[in-house]
Amino acid sequence: MFQLGKTIVSEDILEKEFVCNLSACHGACCIDGDAGAPLSKEETQILEDIYPKIKPFLRPEGIAAIEAQGTWRIGTDKDFETPLIDEKDCAYVIFDGKTALCGIEQAYNQGVVNWKKPVSCHLYPIRVKDFTEFAAVNYDRWEICDDACSLGKELQVPVYKFVKEALIRRFGEDWYAELEKVAEELKKNPSNRRR
Numbered sequence: 001m002f003q004l005g006k007t008i009v010s011e012d013i014l015e016k017e018f019v020c021n022l023s024a025c026h027g028a029c030c031i032d033g034d035a036g037a038p039l040s041k042e043e044t045q046i047l048e049d050i051y052p053k054i055k056p057f058l059r060p061e062g063i064a065a066i067e068a069q070g071t072w073r074i075g076t077d078k079d080f081e082t083p084l085i086d087e088k089d090c091a092y093v094i095f096d097g098k099t100a101l102c103g104i105e106q107a108y109n110q111g112v113v114n115w116k117k118p119v120s121c122h123l124y125p126i127r128v129k130d131f132t133e134f135a136a137v138n139y140d141r142w143e144i145c146d147d148a149c150s151l152g153k154e155l156q157v158p159v160y161k162f163v164k165e166a167l168i169r170r171f172g173e174d175w176y177a178e179l180e181k182v183a184e185e186l187k188k189n190p191s192n193r194r195r
Contacts, residue, residue, distance in 0.1 A: 002182060003134075004175060004178055004179060004182065005171075005175055005178070006133070006134045006135065007134060007135045007136070007137050007171065007175070008134055008135070008136050008137065009137040009179070009182075010136075010137060010138045010139055011186070012138070012139035012159070013126055013137065013138075013139050013158070013159045013160045014158055014159075014160055014179075014182065014183045014186055015158065015186075016139055016141075016149070016152075016158065016159050017149065017152030017153045017155075017156065017157055017158055017159065018125055018145070018148050018149055018151075018152035018157065018158075018159045018162050019148055019151040019152040019155055019157050019162055020145075020148050020151075020162075021147040021148050021150075021151045022099055023099075024147035024148075024151075025144055025145065025147055025148065026098050026099045026100060027093070027099050027100030027101060028100070028144040029124060029142070029144060029145070030089065030090050030093045030100040030101075030102065030121075031088060031089040031090070031093060031100050032088075032144055034087070035075050035076070035077070035081055035084075036072075036073065036075065036081030036082035036083055036084050036090055036091075037081060037082045037090060037118045037120050037121050038079055038080070038081055038118070038120040038127075039072055039079075039080040039081055039082065039118055039120070040080065040119070041080065043072075043080070043118055043119070044071070044072040044080050046115050047071040047072050047082075048071050048072075050104070050107075050113045050115060051066065051071045053107060053112050053113050054092070054103055054104050054107040054112070054113060057094060057103040057104075057106050057107045057112075058091070058092065058094060058103045059093070059094055059095075059103075061085050061089075062085060062089075062090075062091040062092060062093065062094070062103065063091075064085075065083050065084065065085045065086075065091040066083055066091045066092075068083075069083040069091070070083065071083070082118065090102075092104050092117075094106060102117045102121065104116070104117045104118075105117045119166060119169060119170050122163070122165070122166035122169060123163050123166040123167065123170060124140070124163075125139055125140050125141070125142070125145060125148070125159060125163075126138065126139060126140065126159065126160075126163055126166075126167070127139075127140040128170065139159055158183070160179060160180075160183065164176065167179070
């Protein structure tokens, strides 16, 4: 772990490799698990505001779940999250054949909304936990992403490069530039690991 501004960062995001492999996993992260996608307080308001625009992109069962539970909910851990369909699929999931995609992102791609998707989804496999004084930035290892780890290794793409756009979205250009410096420093001198 090392500190970067007001974040504590796991070296795993620099050292592990990852590239989503939708052809292998079919978007399992959007339909597996026992909780919705984590949301910030600001994102709950965004979802409320854009719901009428993204509704036409969603499946009937997703619309039903959202209209029963709301555009967001408070999960068992008391954090904000997306609602689920029968405690499984994210309510915002749509399918292209057997591959799960994000209905919000489809609306974004078509220029209907200017918000891509929850930053937690955009950042995955990185998870950020906010504390009073700092944010913890960690690599979340999940067996459903084994194919993504294999593809990342084959293509030699570290996690932080795979999620560059999302990290900049969450922490800014300057923070990411500092992260790249740390990555280069570790690459040149692995014995210089920050503790």
